[in-house]
Amino acid sequence: MNYNNPEVADLVRPTQIHRSVYTDPAIFELEMQRIWGRAWIFIGHESQVPESGSFISLKLGKYPVVMVRDQVGKVHVLFNRCGHKGTKLVDKPCGNTGGGFTCCYHGWSYRLDGKLVGVPHPAGYKDTGFDKNDPQYSMQKLAQYDSYRGFVFATMDASAPDLKTWLGGAGDVLDNLCDRSPEGEVEVAGGVLRYEHECNWKMFIENLNDTMHPMIVHKSVVDAANDYISTLPEGSPQRTEAEIIPPFGASYKNFEATGITGFRYGHHYDGGKSSIHADYSVDPEYEAAMIKAYGPERTREILTFNTHNTLYYPSLTIKSAVQNIRVVRPIAVDKCIVETWSFRLKGAPDSMLQRTIMYSRLINSNGSMVGPDDLTAYRRMQEGLQSPASDWVEMHRNYGSDVDKGDRLTNSGTSDLDMRSEYAAWREYMLSKVA
């Protein structure tokens, strides 16, 4: 069906969401225009385009875009479309396009900033009204693109607030991820996993700081790990896996204590003082490099800011304490792709990246024992919500007791504050221009 604004407004109540928000293709189309067409969407990290001509290509919502570094080192985000007949100019996930883009179809060529420079056999355009210098025939730039500590975002909305304003207090976690490098910089390392999810994209992000699920959904892997570990002879060497898997079975009380913090534009994180990543052992070589770079007090500050997941609504979620990120790419109302990327802390020993890689593999991989159980729950929701038995999904936990701290709301770690923050933003994007 087609929705007018009052009908869209009726779909989200303070503590309830109408099932069609997850199941109706018309809502998905509206979300692509109004949320994915207005919010800052994570494109990639600058380290993925190290040299002039380096590019990555991806979809921003439904539209193919390319992130490319030009000859003077500036990173651009352009629509991946030839100004002639619309052909995608690059069709690989990454590569180097040399000094510019050349279309595979009729050979139109562009500078790395998208400006059209070459049209073969130009005589035919004489006196036709076609002007090569008319910007409409160049590759189009996204309305705004910007980078925060190497993380490149773009928005199709020229009137969207600037990136730093949009990140707000949630930007602290991106800072923390980078500050965990003795050099204050991170880079993408160790490849990507692309995992197809048969569910609405919002189910994935709503699960991130849903701390009422791990002890249920992940009980099986925690049991299996603990069961096997208990058979090992006493004094067996401690395995890194044993630090990573069992905390997924943490108690309600533990999760409650971590706290959830929600921000404007739908961002939120779980944790702060503590999280399920807080008890990882620290490589002494890494700690020494950090202390050398920052001094003991600042090092302690950085390493004790422990968040679990942080969502930059709607596309990016990061784990600063683990140094990996996941990016959700919506495909259809019932289909999305979740990408997992790992980061190297520049100046840190290899052991740090190796733990990140192990985490991504154990928890987020298509072949892991954690991610597939989450996905099973999403897939079952996607099917269950087809039923008209009830129209509403609920999110009441700790409703009415959010603590307003100015730029942020806080509540218990087991509250639904995360989901309510997302839907406050959902309404704002879906019903009006966000300013």
Place this chain on the structure above:
Amino acid sequence: MSGQKSNLETLHAIEDFLYQEASFLDRPDLDAWLELYTEDGVYWMPAIVDQKDALNHISLMYDDRVMMEIRKRNFVHPRAASKDYTVRASHIISNVRIRKMNEPTGDCTVTSNFQCISYYLDKQTLFAGTYIHELVKQTVGYRIRHKRVNLINCDGVLGTIIIYL
């Protein structure tokens, strides 16, 4: 002549061993499957072509015996939501070639092509690629020290890989 015959017998014994391994995964019987691995055995499914190592680059799976033991227990756990479905497979293994042979011990590296049709969530999924087995000769038969599964689409968009291939 006798040397050639002996080579053929060796190849035949190796093929038979690979089929045996595949049949445990077809059912699947992870208890029996795990016993085919040495104590230092490793199962590796890389996430890119020609992946050099599993520590500094992401893999789809990289299990030693400890992780195999955990995965075996997880697979039959009554609360493992993703395992609450029938999982069956049919493996076809072909193009078996001995790439390296330690004549004195009989330990060898063997490559083969595989196609595995996996049945999961009421859907059949075709996985295809190359196996590289490092086998350790036993008094009778072989055990696996290292199995590498090179999927032809290892770097593509993939769904859940619910069990070893």
